[in-house]
Amino acid sequence: MSTGQSVSHQHFVMALQREPIPCGTPGCSGPVESTDRSRLQDRVKTFEVTCQRCGWQERLSGHEQVTPPWDEAALLVMAEEHLMHQQPCCPFDGIPVIFTSMPNPRRRAQYRVSCVYCGRCAEMDWPPLESRR
Numbered sequence: 001m002s003t004g005q006s007v008s009h010q011h012f013v014m015a016l017q018r019e020p021i022p023c024g025t026p027g028c029s030g031p032v033e034s035t036d037r038s039r040l041q042d043r044v045k046t047f048e049v050t051c052q053r054c055g056w057q058e059r060l061s062g063h064e065q066v067t068p069p070w071d072e073a074a075l076l077v078m079a080e081e082h083l084m085h086q087q088p089c090c091p092f093d094g095i096p097v098i099f100t101s102m103p104n105p106r107r108r109a110q111y112r113v114s115c116v117y118c119g120r121c122a123e124m125d126w127p128p129l130e131s132r133r
Contacts, residue, residue, distance in 0.1 A: 012060045012117065013095060015047040023051040030054055043119035062117035065092070070113075070122055078113060079126055090115040 014021045015034040023030050030053025037059075038045040044062030051057075070078075070091070078088035082099050090097050095117035102123070104110040114121040 008058070008060055009093075009095075011049065011058065012045075012047065012062070015049060015060055016045065016096065016116065021049050023054065023056050024058060025051065025054045025056045028054045028056065032056075038116075043116075043121070045116040062095075062115075062119065064119040066119050070120055075113065075122055075124055079111070079124065083126075090118060090120065092120070093117050 011021050013019075015036075018034070021032045021034060023032050028051060030051045032049050032051050034047050034049045036045065037048050043066075044064050046059065046061040049058050049060060074091045077091075078097055079099075081088035087096050088099075089095060093115065095115055098114045098116065100112040100114065102110045102112055109126040110123065111126060112121060112123050
């Protein structure tokens with residue numbers, strides 16, 4: 001990852017977590033506003049960040065790459081981190097993943113795990129079948 005890409009990657013994570021983003025103009029310490037420009041059906045998020053003092057702008061967008069999918073081991077690690085109230089991250093790009101609880105008539109926990117940077121997602125039951133015995 002080049003330096004420019006790593007800064008954009010960091011800014012993407014900061015925008016996703018609603019943290020303050022530093023202005024990209026040297027010497028400017030103005031407040032930077034982040035706006036989510038993603039549509040509901042988008043697999044990856046897009047943010048637009050703008051410095052309110054100097055007008056600097058940057059568009060931060062994920063890069064959809066859904067192959068290879070997460071394997072079972074990666075899903076289990078992410079689920080265990082989520083249950084331990086830690087921040088699980090996508091093993092491919094290091095972006096925090098989102099767990100969405102899905103309605104389930106059988107009252108078992110079912111989640112959709114999504115990465116809004118690479119677009120990978122998976123549905124899983126918790127606890128896994130192997131541990132229900």
